Amino acid sequence: MEIIINPDRYDWKEISKRTLIDTSQLDSLCKEVFNAVGKLKDHAIRQYILQFDKVNIDNIEISRDEITDSVKSIPEELKNAIHLAKDNIWKFHKSQELIPNIITTTQGVECWQESRAIEKVGIYIPGGTAPLFSTVLMLGIPAKIAGCKEIILCSPPDKDGKIANEILYAAHITGVDRIFRIGGIQAIAAMTLGTKSVPQVNKLFGPGNQYVTAAKQYATRLGIAIDLPAGPSEVLIMADETSDTSFLAADLLSQAEHGKDSQVILISTSQTLLNSVNQIVYKQLEDLPRKDIAGQSIQKSKLICLPDKQNCIDFINEYAPEHLILSVKDVDFFTSRLVNAGSVFLGHFTPESAGDYASGTNHTLPTNGYAKAYSGVNLDSFIKKITFQKITEQGLQNIGPAIELMAEAEGLHAHKNAVTIRLKKIKSNQS
Amino acid sequence: MEIIINPDRYDWKEISKRTLIDTSQLDSLCKEVFNAVGKLKDHAIRQYILQFDKVNIDNIEISRDEITDSVKSIPEELKNAIHLAKDNIWKFHKSQELIPNIITTTQGVECWQESRAIEKVGIYIPGGTAPLFSTVLMLGIPAKIAGCKEIILCSPPDKDGKIANEILYAAHITGVDRIFRIGGIQAIAAMTLGTKSVPQVNKLFGPGNQYVTAAKQYATRLGIAIDLPAGPSEVLIMADETSDTSFLAADLLSQAEHGKDSQVILISTSQTLLNSVNQIVYKQLEDLPRKDIAGQSIQKSKLICLPDKQNCIDFINEYAPEHLILSVKDVDFFTSRLVNAGSVFLGHFTPESAGDYASGTNHTLPTNGYAKAYSGVNLDSFIKKITFQKITEQGLQNIGPAIELMAEAEGLHAHKNAVTIRLKKIKSNQS
Numbered sequence: 001m002e003i004i005i006n007p008d009r010y011d012w013k014e015i016s017k018r019t020l021i022d023t024s025q026l027d028s029l030c031k032e033v034f035n036a037v038g039k040l041k042d043h044a045i046r047q048y049i050l051q052f053d054k055v056n057i058d059n060i061e062i063s064r065d066e067i068t069d070s071v072k073s074i075p076e077e078l079k080n081a082i083h084l085a086k087d088n089i090w091k092f093h094k095s096q097e098l099i100p101n102i103i104t105t106t107q108g109v110e111c112w113q114e115s116r117a118i119e120k121v122g123i124y125i126p127g128g129t130a131p132l133f134s135t136v137l138m139l140g141i142p143a144k145i146a147g148c149k150e151i152i153l154c155s156p157p158d159k160d161g162k163i164a165n166e167i168l169y170a171a172h173i174t175g176v177d178r179i180f181r182i183g184g185i186q187a188i189a190a191m192t193l194g195t196k197s198v199p200q201v202n203k204l205f206g207p208g209n210q211y212v213t214a215a216k217q218y219a220t221r222l223g224i225a226i227d228l229p230a231g232p233s234e235v236l237i238m239a240d241e242t243s244d245t246s247f248l249a250a251d252l253l254s255q256a257e258h259g260k261d262s263q264v265i266l267i268s269t270s271q272t273l274l275n276s277v278n279q280i281v282y283k284q285l286e287d288l289p290r291k292d293i294a295g296q297s298i299q300k301s302k303l304i305c306l307p308d309k310q311n312c313i314d315f316i317n318e319y320a321p322e323h324l325i326l327s328v329k330d331v332d333f334f335t336s337r338l339v340n341a342g343s344v345f346l347g348h349f350t351p352e353s354a355g356d357y358a359s360g361t362n363h364t365l366p367t368n369g370y371a372k373a374y375s376g377v378n379l380d381s382f383i384k385k386i387t388f389q390k391i392t393e394q395g396l397q398n399i400g401p402a403i404e405l406m407a408e409a410e411g412l413h414a415h416k417n418a419v420t421i422r423l424k425k426i427k428s429n430q431s
Numbered sequence: 432m433e434i435i436i437n438p439d440r441y442d443w444k445e446i447s448k449r450t451l452i453d454t455s456q457l458d459s460l461c462k463e464v465f466n467a468v469g470k471l472k473d474h475a476i477r478q479y480i481l482q483f484d485k486v487n488i489d490n491i492e493i494s495r496d497e498i499t500d501s502v503k504s505i506p507e508e509l510k511n512a513i514h515l516a517k518d519n520i521w522k523f524h525k526s527q528e529l530i531p532n533i534i535t536t537t538q539g540v541e542c543w544q545e546s547r548a549i550e551k552v553g554i555y556i557p558g559g560t561a562p563l564f565s566t567v568l569m570l571g572i573p574a575k576i577a578g579c580k581e582i583i584l585c586s587p588p589d590k591d592g593k594i595a596n597e598i599l600y601a602a603h604i605t606g607v608d609r610i611f612r613i614g615g616i617q618a619i620a621a622m623t624l625g626t627k628s629v630p631q632v633n634k635l636f637g638p639g640n641q642y643v644t645a646a647k648q649y650a651t652r653l654g655i656a657i658d659l660p661a662g663p664s665e666v667l668i669m670a671d672e673t674s675d676t677s678f679l680a681a682d683l684l685s686q687a688e689h690g691k692d693s694q695v696i697l698i699s700t701s702q703t704l705l706n707s708v709n710q711i712v713y714k715q716l717e718d719l720p721r722k723d724i725a726g727q728s729i730q731k732s733k734l735i736c737l738p739d740k741q742n743c744i745d746f747i748n749e750y751a752p753e754h755l756i757l758s759v760k761d762v763d764f765f766t767s768r769l770v771n772a773g774s775v776f777l778g779h780f781t782p783e784s785a786g787d788y789a790s791g792t793n794h795t796l797p798t799n800g801y802a803k804a805y806s807g808v809n810l811d812s813f814i815k816k817i818t819f820q821k822i823t824e825q826g827l828q829n830i831g832p833a834i835e836l837m838a839e840a841e842g843l844h845a846h847k848n849a850v851t852i853r854l855k856k857i858k859s860n861q862s
Contacts, residue, residue: 024652078840081833088536088830095534096544103526105519105791113527116770118804130842166840202804220660221455221648225804229654244856250849257845289844335819339547346821349857351849354822357837358830360536361818373549373633373656375816385806387792388766390777391785399519399789402512406788409509409597411561413720414688415784418681422780425675 001264001278003303005271009314015302016319018231018368019261023214030185030218037189042197048186055161060197062163062179070168082170085358086137092360093142096379108395115383117147118225120199122191123176124206124216127156127183131164132207138362138377139205139227140174146382150199151176154191156183188215192224203227205364205377227377231368234263235352236321238312239273240328244348249280251325254353256294256301264301265319267312274303313337320371323352342371393426432695432709434734436702440745446733447750449662449799450692454645461616461649468620473628479617486592491628493594493610501599513601516789517568523791524573527810539826546814548578549656551630553622554607555637555647558587558614562595563638569793569808570636570658571605577813581630582607585622587614619646623655634658636795636808658808662799665694666783667752669743670704671759675779680711682756685784687725687732695732696750698743705734744768751802754783773802824857 007015036044042060049057074082098115105111123139125132136153143151153176155163163181171179180198182190194200203225204216213230220226235255239248252264268274281298288294306312313334316324320340328334331346338344342365343355355361364377391399400419407415438446467475473491480488505513529546536542554570556563567584574582584607586594594612602610611629613621625631634656635647644661651657666686670679683695699705712729719725737743744765747755751771759765762777769775773796774786786792795808822830831850838846 078836081836084537084830084833085837088540088542091536092534092542095532101526103523103791105522106515109519109785109790111519111523111791113809114766119770132841134837134841217652223660223799223801225801229651246852247849247856250845250852254843254845254849257843284845284848288848289842294845335545338817339550340815341817343818344820346819349824349827349853350820350822351827351853353834353838353843353846353849354540354827354830355818355820356846357834359540359820359822360534360542361820366815368654370654370656371815371817373815375814376818378544378816378818380811380816383806384771384797384802384804385809385811386769386772386802387774387786387807387809388777389775389781389786389790389792391781391790393780396780396782396785399515399785402515403784403788405509405512406516406565407784410563410565411720412685412688412784414681414684414715414725415787417715417719418678418685418782418784421677421681422782425678426780 001281001298001301001303003274003278005305006307007304012315012318016369018234018263020231020368021210023210023217026211026214027218030215033185034189034193034218037186037195038193041195045182045186045190045195049157049182052184053157055157055159057157057161057181060180060182062168062181067168067172070165071172073165074169082173085134086141086173088358088360089137089141090145093145093379098385106395106398108392108398109389111387111389113385113387115385117149117383118202119148120150120201121148121382122201122204123151123153124187124204124208124212125153125155125167126208127158131166133166133170134357134363135206136167136170136176137174138364140171140176142377142379143382144175146379148382152178152180152191152199152201154180154182154187157181184211185215188212188219192219192222227364227381228366228374229370231370232261232263233258234321234367235323235325236265236267236316236319237325238316238328238334239266239268241270241273242329242348243273243327245273245276245280247348248277248327249284251351252281252301253284253288253294253298254351255323256297257288257290260293260296262297264297265304267304267306267315269306269308269312271305274305278303309333316341320369322365322367322371325352340371342366342376396422397426432712432729432732432734434705434709434736436736437738438735443746443749447800449665449694451662451799452641454641454648457642457645458649461646464616465620465624465649468617468626469624472626476613476617476621476626480588480613483615484588486588486590488588488592488612491611491613493599493612498599498603501596502603504596505600513604516565517572517604519789519791520568520572521576524576524810529816537826537829539823539829540820542818542820544816544818546816548580548814549633550579551581551632552579552813553632553635554582554584555618555635555639555643556584556586556598557639558589562597564597564601565788565794566637567598567601567607568605569795571602571607573808573810574813575606577810579813583609583611583622583630583632585611585613585618588612615642616646619643619650623650623653658795658812659797659805660801662801663692663694664689665752665798666754666756667696667698667747667750668756669747669759669765670697670699672701672704673760673779674704674758676704676707676711678779679708679758680715682782683712683732684715684719684725684729685782686754687728688719688721691724691727693728695728696735698735698737698746700737700739700743702736705736709734740764747772751800753796753798753802756783771802773797773807827853828857
């Protein structure tokens with residue numbers, strides 16, 4: 001790992017830069033696939049599945065029987081683990097519900113917000129050897145709490161046309177309504193445009209490779225909302241003399257194994273600590289099944305020594321990490337000054353993998369510095385807040401003249417008139 | 432206006448279609464301007480101001496003196512109106528603050544959200560003859576409540592290089608930090624990329640013409656967040672036998688005067704009511720200064736007769752109006768079934784223009800059916816919700832085994848190891 005000692009503030013921006021995949025060259029491919037799906041619908045989807053996934057699919061949709069089979073196939077122990085995670089995720093996201101609060105801004109003028117679920121949401125889950133069923137929980141559970149009417153899920157089929165049992169099981173217990181064996185750009189196109197088999201959705205969620213990322217970006221131009229702009233996963237750990245260096249090494253590696261473009265950063269005021277962690281990381285790396293991937297991302301990762309705590313928190317805010325582990329004694333110093341981060345893990349016994357699976361927080365978070373402007377996925381991601389207002393005759397008499405003056409000053413006389421005509425009526429009723 | 436009687440449900444989607452300006456052909460112009468501003472910075476901006484606004488600008492930034500002058504120039508009566516509006520907008524948005532709520536999901540596992548302001552936000556206010564100072568209030572006030580550190584505003588200069596006094600005044604009293612006389616694509620480019628004069632921001636807000644819309648879309652590809660996808664303003668009014676037809680006509684026209692592409696729809700179960708409103712609209716139109724604009728948009732607008740209340744609310748949810756006026760007796764029937772809308776106005780004395788200026792709700796709202804997936808601007812638009820979690824040794828013992836099982840099932844052994852290494856340590860400490 002690269003060790004950087006007291007970098008100049010001027011260089012922080014450069015140090016914070018992530019390696020991003022430019023998906024703009026996939027634009028024309030997206031256009032082609034979206035056009036084909038828009039025109040030939042399910043027929044196009046089957047063609048693309050044959051072309052990209054090398055499998056001939058009759059039923060795009062997963063049947064009841066397949067779901068029942070998946071339930072039987074999961075070991076009882078894993079089922080219990082998934083249910084523990086589900087309960088925690090449910091509790092935390094349920095606590096985020098909006099409680100309507102009627103505000104009287106002026107006597108006779110009441111304003112409030114109410115939340116309504118986004119009606120139709122689509123969840124994309126990548127395929128591959130490791131089935132990311134935890135992401136099904138992270139997206140399906142808040143969608144269910146929000147009250148989304150139709151929750152659908154797409155995931156690419158394997159060479160036998162199947163989706164991993166763990167994904168089917170997680171979808172089943174969270175209440176996903178329909179599951180489709182479609183991956184890649186064609187999955188995003190199907191959910192964006194709708195076909196006979198696949199319903200059109202209002203918002204798309206979930207991670208994916210560069211093709212899926214490009215397709216989600218393309219979908220936004222057609223008016224579909226997406227959860228978050230995508231980027232490789234990342235962690236920044238802040239450590240001090242109270243940290244356990246073997247914990248730090250394990251946390252760095254747990255992020256590094258996600259992919260070879262994962263970003264891993266450790267900062268501290270102690271160079272000795274950084275050197276020590278650097279050694280332990282390579283020792284722990286040896287025992288990992290995903291040693292190749294983790295090794296590549298560790299190679300590019302950074303250990304940064306900064307002169308004091310203030311410099312450390314300033315760097316954290318500049319970097320705006322997706323995951324921030326505060327493995328320090330004086331947690332409050334950092335949290336009180338923290339501005340930019342996705343999800344924060346406090347203390348020595350709060351590993352990031354807890355938030356990935358089972359603590360209750362969401363693991364779909366802003367990467368690539370997007371934490372400067374975006375929240376991670378939470379219950380808000382599945383609802384809209386609609387504003388309501390109710391004005392009495394007295395209320396309109398209280399604020400009407402101000403509206404008339406402002407509308408006139410903006411040159412909008414019909415806006416003014418909508419008030420004037422009512423105020424006149426109120427007066428004539430009173431006399 | 433077009434009167435549509437009992438349209439087939441199959442045709443609702445077509446009826447709900449908005450006229451949208453396709454800004455994709457402005458992509459190359461955006462690219463050109465963004466590249467120039469990225470390279471030549473303030474110099475490029477001055478060049479574009481000369482080219483597009485036909486004025487030679489020395490100081491891009493508005494001076495303290497100009498702001499002081501604007502304060503003097505506003506009539507006392509209008510100042511009072513603006514302050515009444517400010518107070519109401521402040522009260523309502525202040526009530527939206529997140530109250531941290533620590534949730535113990537499992538014994539020893541605490542999760543919560545805290546909000547942090549987006550540090551730097553940019554507000555765009557269009558120029559032209561009618562200064563939209565109300566939008567300054569709608570965006571500046573929640574930014575201030577959120578605690579944004581730097582709030583900047585760009586608005587195009589008039590032929591004398593000035594920005595309307597009302598805009599300067601509204602910016603001054605809401606606490607906008609810096610104001611720049613820049614409009615169009617170059618304003619969005621400056622706030623996206625930063626120059627010597629103009630700071631780079633994290634998120635862009637505000638309405639604009641097709642150039643600004645295209646530029647905001649372009650900015651998102653460079654990682655800058657924006658408030659909402661743009662579209663022409665619109666209102667849908669639901670009326671019944673208790674409605675005052677002259678109020679309805681005035682409300683329709685108040686929306687129609689925004690622009691010739693504004694969408695105005697009135698629905699009712701009574702054809703007689705629709706016919707009557709149609710006549711009054713044209714009568715009221717005669718007296719409007721913006722008769723030309725309002726006339727053009729009214730011409731394309733629709734009066735729709737539907738068989739019963741259930742059909743009406745179904746149509747409303749399909750249309751997903753930016754503004755919804757429920758000018759009906761049985762308001763609860765509609766609000767309880769309402770799913771998609773931006774802002775809702777209840778009863779006969781709640782004109783939409785109240786929400787545009789002074790009731791307290793925000794007027795930056797989702798158009799073009801985006802209310803199916805987006806909320807209007809509210810306090811959330813200026814903050815991020817960061818999740819925090821704190822796990823004790825006991826807590827990790829409670830959820831750790833579940834994390835280990837799930838991580839292993841996903842093939843992520845380093846994730847598992849981050850827990851295992853800690854559980855071992857806890858055990859060895861205990862023995």
